[in-house]
Amino acid sequence: MKSPKPVKSHIIKQNKTMAKLNFGGTEENVVTRDEFPLSKAQEVLKDEVVAVIGYGVQGPGQALNQKDNGINVIVGQRKGTKTWDKAVSDGFVPGETLFEIEEALEKGTVICYLLSDAAQIALWPTVKKHLTPGKALYFSHGFGITFNEQTGIVPPADVDVFLVAPKGSGTSLRRMFLQGRGLNSSYAIFQDATGKAFERVISLGIAVGSGYLFETNFKKEVFSDLTGERGTLMGCIQGIFAAQYDVLRANGHSPSEAFNETVEELTQSLMPLVAENGMDWMYANCSTTAQRGALDWWKKFRDATKPVFEELYKSVATGKESQRSIDLNSQPDYREKLDAELKELRESEIWQAGKTVRSLRPENQVVEA
Numbered sequence: 001m002k003s004p005k006p007v008k009s010h011i012i013k014q015n016k017t018m019a020k021l022n023f024g025g026t027e028e029n030v031v032t033r034d035e036f037p038l039s040k041a042q043e044v045l046k047d048e049v050v051a052v053i054g055y056g057v058q059g060p061g062q063a064l065n066q067k068d069n070g071i072n073v074i075v076g077q078r079k080g081t082k083t084w085d086k087a088v089s090d091g092f093v094p095g096e097t098l099f100e101i102e103e104a105l106e107k108g109t110v111i112c113y114l115l116s117d118a119a120q121i122a123l124w125p126t127v128k129k130h131l132t133p134g135k136a137l138y139f140s141h142g143f144g145i146t147f148n149e150q151t152g153i154v155p156p157a158d159v160d161v162f163l164v165a166p167k168g169s170g171t172s173l174r175r176m177f178l179q180g181r182g183l184n185s186s187y188a189i190f191q192d193a194t195g196k197a198f199e200r201v202i203s204l205g206i207a208v209g210s211g212y213l214f215e216t217n218f219k220k221e222v223f224s225d226l227t228g229e230r231g232t233l234m235g236c237i238q239g240i241f242a243a244q245y246d247v248l249r250a251n252g253h254s255p256s257e258a259f260n261e262t263v264e265e266l267t268q269s270l271m272p273l274v275a276e277n278g279m280d281w282m283y284a285n286c287s288t289t290a291q292r293g294a295l296d297w298w299k300k301f302r303d304a305t306k307p308v309f310e311e312l313y314k315s316v317a318t319g320k321e322s323q324r325s326i327d328l329n330s331q332p333d334y335r336e337k338l339d340a341e342l343k344e345l346r347e348s349e350i351w352q353a354g355k356t357v358r359s360l361r362p363e364n365q366v367v368e369a
């Protein structure tokens with residue numbers, strides 16, 4: 001089996017700040033650590049105070065990676081919360097690198113706005129007050145700006161506004177950084193007030209632990225991101241898992257067989273092969289019987305689900321999804337309600353069976369001395 005060619009062979013053009021690569025016939029700009037090494041990011045950010053506001057999922061990943069990369073980073077979080085305590089146990093020092101939100105907003109020259117998208121609305125008047133000329137407002141999502149009629153987030157004209165959106169969980173961002181790898185992120189500039197928005201945003205992108213950065217705009221980022229997480233990445237995948245598992249169970253298969261044939265084999269054996277070298281290569285490493293069946297059936301699944309994806313994209317583009325997210329996630333008891341729905345998923349038979357299957361993985365078994 002041939003191994004993949006190194007990425008260099010896909011480069012069409014490369015200059016000091018960017019490379020142009022061929023993505024399946026379309027040329028796009030990307031920035032890698034080749035064009036923009038960490039030393040350059042450190043130089044660009046040497047006089048900045050990067051204030052990470054919020055310490056939920058992205059906050060810790062981005063703040064800790066920047067700290068380890070030698071960036072002058074502080075965290076703004078509400079005192080007396082669990083996440084304040086987490087920031088302390090992660091090494092941020094109250095009064096030195098950890099502050100109440102307003103104090104961090106005052107000190108920061110770059111404001112990384114990493115509250116949940118719904119919470120960003122409530123805090124916006126406070127943030128805006130501290131956006132003095134020349135500061136930068138940094139997001140990890142195009143949500144607040146794109147749906148500004150719903151969020152009311154309209155930044156002053158004399159600050160830079162940009163985003164770096166890691167394409168994965170903040171947990172993965174941190175884990176991959178610690179492994180010496182990098183998670184890919186998109187970047188976009190909404191407003192360049194200082195003339196330095198590009199070098200600022202790329203430096204921050206490298207500093208938070210991106211492996212490479214690809215170009216987008218705020219609207220494209222939020223439309224694709226909301227579609228992806230509701231679609232194949234999270235919503236759709238659970239839907240098709242549940243459908244296949246139910247059919248196997250209804251036909252007399254045991255939970256362990258149904259779970260293994262639906263989830264475990266996918267995550268443990270086959271998806272790593274897809275990640276390594278593409279779908280055709282994974283197929284080529286399965287039996288000809290499996291290949292015949294997969295090639296016969298994939299288009300049927302595509303055709304059955306495409307109308308749902310079209311409905312989903314429309315719901316995103318018309319602002320229905322963002323409005324729903326704002327309405328439900330702004331309620332005082334939103335966390336309890338989300339937790340109850342997660343509990344229902346956790347307690348469903350498929351994921352209970354999964355718990356037992358995972359315990360049987362050799363790496364999860366306790367070895368008796």
Ligand SMILES: NC(=O)c1ccc[n+]([C@@H]2O[C@H](COP(=O)([O-])OP(=O)(O)OC[C@H]3O[C@@H](n4cnc5c(N)ncnc54)[C@H](O)[C@@H]3O)[C@@H](O)[C@H]2O)c1
Binds near residue numbers: 056077078117141170
């Ligand atoms: N979760 C991810 O891995 C991920 C990935 C890519 C992009 N993003 C984006 O990054 C941003 C942050 O997302 P997140 O998932 O880390 O957020 P989150 O839901 O974990 O919340 C972040 C912080 O917001 C604080 N918070 C909530 N309500 C608040 C309020 N009313 N006042 C003050 N603080 C409040 C919480 O204490 C927490 O520290 C969002 O724009 C999100 O879309 C997240």
Ligand SMILES: CC(C)(O)[C@@H](O)C(=O)O
Binds near residue numbers: 168170
């Ligand atoms: C990690 C995801 C799903 O990619 C992100 O978009 C999020 O909203 O958490």
Ligand SMILES: [Mg+2]
Binds near residue numbers: 226229
């Ligand atoms: Mg998202």
Ligand SMILES: [Mg+2]
Binds near residue numbers: 167
């Ligand atoms: Mg995402």
